[in-house]
Amino acid sequence: MESQPLRTSVIGSYPFPGWLEFSAQHLSSFGSADLSEMQDDAATVAIQDQIAAGLDVITDGEQTRFDFNLSFYGFIEGITLEPASPRRFGPPAHDQRGKHEITGELRAPRGLGAVEEFQRLKRLAGASGKRLKVSVPGPYTLSGRLAPNTQYPDRYAITQALLPIVRQEIADLVAAGAEEICVDEPSMSCYGFREDTRRFVDLFNRTVESGYGRARICTHLCFGNFKGHPVGYRKYAPLFPAFFDLHCDEIHVEMANREYAELEIIGEIAKRTDVAVGIIDVKSYYIETPQNIAEAVKACLKYAPAERLVFAPDCGLSQTARWAARQKLANMVAGVQLVRQSL
Numbered sequence: 001m002e003s004q005p006l007r008t009s010v011i012g013s014y015p016f017p018g019w020l021e022f023s024a025q026h027l028s029s030f031g032s033a034d035l036s037e038m039q040d041d042a043a044t045v046a047i048q049d050q051i052a053a054g055l056d057v058i059t060d061g062e063q064t065r066f067d068f069n070l071s072f073y074g075f076i077e078g079i080t081l082e083p084a085s086p087r088r089f090g091p092p093a094h095d096q097r098g099k100h101e102i103t104g105e106l107r108a109p110r111g112l113g114a115v116e117e118f119q120r121l122k123r124l125a126g127a128s129g130k131r132l133k134v135s136v137p138g139p140y141t142l143s144g145r146l147a148p149n150t151q152y153p154d155r156y157a158i159t160q161a162l163l164p165i166v167r168q169e170i171a172d173l174v175a176a177g178a179e180e181i182c183v184d185e186p187s188m189s190c191y192g193f194r195e196d197t198r199r200f201v202d203l204f205n206r207t208v209e210s211g212y213g214r215a216r217i218c219t220h221l222c223f224g225n226f227k228g229h230p231v232g233y234r235k236y237a238p239l240f241p242a243f244f245d246l247h248c249d250e251i252h253v254e255m256a257n258r259e260y261a262e263l264e265i266i267g268e269i270a271k272r273t274d275v276a277v278g279i280i281d282v283k284s285y286y287i288e289t290p291q292n293i294a295e296a297v298k299a300c301l302k303y304a305p306a307e308r309l310v311f312a313p314d315c316g317l318s319q320t321a322r323w324a325a326r327q328k329l330a331n332m333v334a335g336v337q338l339v340r341q342s343l
C-alpha cells in the first residue's frame, strides 16, 4: 500500500454538534426524509471541520451512528437493546453502560451499515481530493457490549459468531471502492495483558482476510475512552511481539495521553508496517500548540522514518468538545507541517 511521509489522519469519530444530540433524543418527531437530511448534514459538518484543519485523511466522523438502530448493534439480528443503565449516578465509568442481551442467532443480513456510511462519505467528500477512511469495529471489540448466554457462553464464542459478519462487511467495503479501512480493536489492547495475544492475532487476521492486500487496512489499539476515561492496563509491551504479525498496513498507538511512554515500540512496528502515532490527547483540554506537535513529531522521527509515520489523535474525538477537537486538529496539522518543511 502506498505511503505519504508524515501523513495526518484521524481515528474516526468526531463530536456530535449540539443540534444532533438534541435531535437524536427526539427522533420520533422526524420523518424518513428528515432523517436522511439530518445524516447528510451531520456528516457534512464533520467533513468540513476536518478539511478546514488540513488533514490528509478524513472520515465521516461516525456522525450517523447517533441512535441504537443506526449503530452496528442495530444491524445485528438476535439481540435486544440493553436495559436502562444499571448505575445512573455517580462518577462516569464503563459499568454505567449495560450489555445488550442475545436472544437468538447472531446474524446481519443487511450488513453493519458501514457500506452506506462510506457511500455517503464518498458522495459528500469525494471531490475534496482527501483520502477517505471508513472504520468498523473488530469482532472482539464488538462482542464486549453483548452478554453471553447458553448459546454463546463466553466472549470468544460471541466473537467467533461476529467474525464472519465483520469479514463480510470489509469485503463489501472493498467492493464499494473503500481504499482505507480501519478495523478498530481497542478491546484487544485493553485486555491483551491478561489474554492470549496469539489468539487475538489469529482472530484479527481471519477477520481482515477479505480486505488485506486489497485496501489499506489499519487498526486502532487504544486503552479505552468512556467519557474521557481509559479502562485498560496502559502498556503496549504485553501485546508484542505477537502483534507484529497482525495483517494490516497501519497500526495506531495511543501516545500523547501516556506522555509518550514506550515510544520506542514505534520503531519496531515501523520495520513491518506504517505506524500511526497518537499525538493529540483527546482526554485533555490543554490544546497542544503546533510547537508541541512539532517536538513530538521529531521525537518519533528518532525511531521511525518519515515514510512510515502517520499522525493522529490518541483516539476518536467523540468524547472531546467540538471547539477543542477543531483546534487540536488544526494545530496537529500545523505542527506536522512545520517538520515537513524542515525535512
Ligand SMILES: [Zn+2]
Pocket (backbone or CB within 6 Å): 186, 220, 221, 222, 223, 224, 225, 314, 315, 316
Ligand atoms: Zn480509542
